[in-house]
Amino acid sequence: MQNRRDFLKKMGLATGGVSALGLFPGGLYANILDQDLYRPVKVKGRVTSRDKGIARVSVTDGISVVQTDADGRFEFISNNGRGFVYISTPSGYAIDRLENGSAHYFKPLARDRETQDVHFKLKKLEQSDENHHFLVLADTQIQNEYEAGQLLTVATPDLVKTVKEINDPNTFGIGCGDLVFDNLSLFKDYNAMVKQMDIPFFQVIGNHDMDLGGRSDETTTGTFNSLYGPTYYSFNRGEVHYVVLDDVFFIGRDKKYIGYITEEQLAWLEKDLSFVEPGTTVVVSLHIPTYTGSVKRYPDVDHIGGIVNNRKHLYKLLEPFTAHIMSGHTHFNDNMKLADNLYEHCHGTVCGAWWSGPICHDGTPGGYGTYKVKGSDISWQYKSTGLDKDHQFRVYKKGEHPDHPGRWAANVWNWDPDWKVVWYEDGIRKGELERVVARDPMSIKLHEGPELPERRKWVEPQLTDHMFFFDPDTSASDIVVEVTDRFGNVFKETVK
Numbered sequence: 001m002q003n004r005r006d007f008l009k010k011m012g013l014a015t016g017g018v019s020a021l022g023l024f025p026g027g028l029y030a031n032i033l034d035q036d037l038y039r040p041v042k043v044k045g046r047v048t049s050r051d052k053g054i055a056r057v058s059v060t061d062g063i064s065v066v067q068t069d070a071d072g073r074f075e076f077i078s079n080n081g082r083g084f085v086y087i088s089t090p091s092g093y094a095i096d097r098l099e100n101g102s103a104h105y106f107k108p109l110a111r112d113r114e115t116q117d118v119h120f121k122l123k124k125l126e127q128s129d130e131n132h133h134f135l136v137l138a139d140t141q142i143q144n145e146y147e148a149g150q151l152l153t154v155a156t157p158d159l160v161k162t163v164k165e166i167n168d169p170n171t172f173g174i175g176c177g178d179l180v181f182d183n184l185s186l187f188k189d190y191n192a193m194v195k196q197m198d199i200p201f202f203q204v205i206g207n208h209d210m211d212l213g214g215r216s217d218e219t220t221t222g223t224f225n226s227l228y229g230p231t232y233y234s235f236n237r238g239e240v241h242y243v244v245l246d247d248v249f250f251i252g253r254d255k256k257y258i259g260y261i262t263e264e265q266l267a268w269l270e271k272d273l274s275f276v277e278p279g280t281t282v283v284v285s286l287h288i289p290t291y292t293g294s295v296k297r298y299p300d301v302d303h304i305g306g307i308v309n310n311r312k313h314l315y316k317l318l319e320p321f322t323a324h325i326m327s328g329h330t331h332f333n334d335n336m337k338l339a340d341n342l343y344e345h346c347h348g349t350v351c352g353a354w355w356s357g358p359i360c361h362d363g364t365p366g367g368y369g370t371y372k373v374k375g376s377d378i379s380w381q382y383k384s385t386g387l388d389k390d391h392q393f394r395v396y397k398k399g400e401h402p403d404h405p406g407r408w409a410a411n412v413w414n415w416d417p418d419w420k421v422v423w424y425e426d427g428i429r430k431g432e433l434e435r436v437v438a439r440d441p442m443s444i445k446l447h448e449g450p451e452l453p454e455r456r457k458w459v460e461p462q463l464t465d466h467m468f469f470f471d472p473d474t475s476a477s478d479i480v481v482e483v484t485d486r487f488g489n490v491f492k493e494t495v496k
Helices: 002-010 145-166 184-197 222-228 263-273 311-318 441-447
Strands: 040-049 058-060 065-067 073-079 084-087 106-108 115-121 131-137 171-175 201-203 233-237 240-244 248-250 257-259 281-285 322-327 334-339 342-346 367-374 377-384 394-396 408-411 420-425 428-432 434-438 464-470 479-484 490-495
Touching: 040 084, 058 263, 065 073, 065 263, 084 115, 131 145, 145 184, 145 367, 171 184, 184 222, 201 222, 201 240, 240 263, 263 311, 281 311, 281 377, 408 479
Parallel strands: 040 115, 131 171, 171 201, 240 281, 281 322, 322 342
Antiparallel strands: 040 073, 058 065, 058 084, 084 106, 131 367, 233 240, 248 257, 334 342, 367 377, 394 408, 408 464, 420 428, 420 479, 434 464, 479 490
């Protein structure tokens, strides 16, 4: 340790020379160079409800993971480089909330103490959370006051309405990253949305939520930490174990990043999951998807910032479980079955194509995911902002698709291989539609070319795996497209 301090002094980093505040602006690491690095801190405490200890609650500092004993007590050695002590909120207990509406499950670690006592007081739920709901909001991504206004006056009323219709006291939300668009002062408007929804929210850090201008990934999370706490953590609802990860790795140049999960997080996750029974349903939320169909749709593009490059190591940790991965980032909707026990939901965005119109660049309407949990089973739907919850696809007549002018088409944005898409002519079932990798006609109309869309001229229509084509007889009076999702829900649209 002394050699380390001597080296820092020679480099002008410990006293005099370059200010530590300048090197690590406003972050978790802000003043760490003024201290002895990694000085041990003994953390001990108790997790209780009505002064009665709660056993088997996981407690962590992001490195160590321990569980409480029969009396709710815990103890471990941390260090003054860690920012928080936090719990994996157990099932059956309420999710506490910060003043900004987000989940509160952490305590700051005092770096100037050799010992710290931490007490977590939980409230027993009045109603079992074995069955519960959650919403996933990808990329609200507000950059200016206009977009903040759109979030609060267009998206938020729809979200509030959905929460009321769900009518479940055990509903919570997940903000799946890019809560804002580099303008961190607008976190206040994002928080205003969360508070209006009046449900606990768990936040994921995205590439546009980071402090810019630092020299390394470790300098990017200060503002996020100050508002929402740790960037990786877990919690429990009913029979499901939930995990949030930070998979945006800033490479220290411009605004460039890659999709990558650090060894620190993987090691922590391995410990966290060691306390979870194999076969449990595990839901992992992160910003950059681990994988999407875009890799095959655009094989000549470098996807280093669009997928998690060391994803196989995450998949390995999830093998003993039935796992669902929640992601955003791409501004398109993709559902991927990655393995028999592993499913990824890459969500269309609340902001659509960056608040430039009603749809994402694959034609998915701006919106969010809604999830229903019954025991260990999860079902889901995509909710389009401002539209009926049964609005699950869009039909285009012959001549409306410029790339396929001779055919009818349908965009079924939440499709996966267990869905069925068929059509009827005058009440007679004719067969299944043909799935073709193609662009969406509305996206072509609204986004294609250097002058469109007016607000975001760099947006272009993208290929998608959920376009379907068919060729009804010209003599048919009524054309009905019928879509059945994996849960047996049937949606129809009739075209005269």
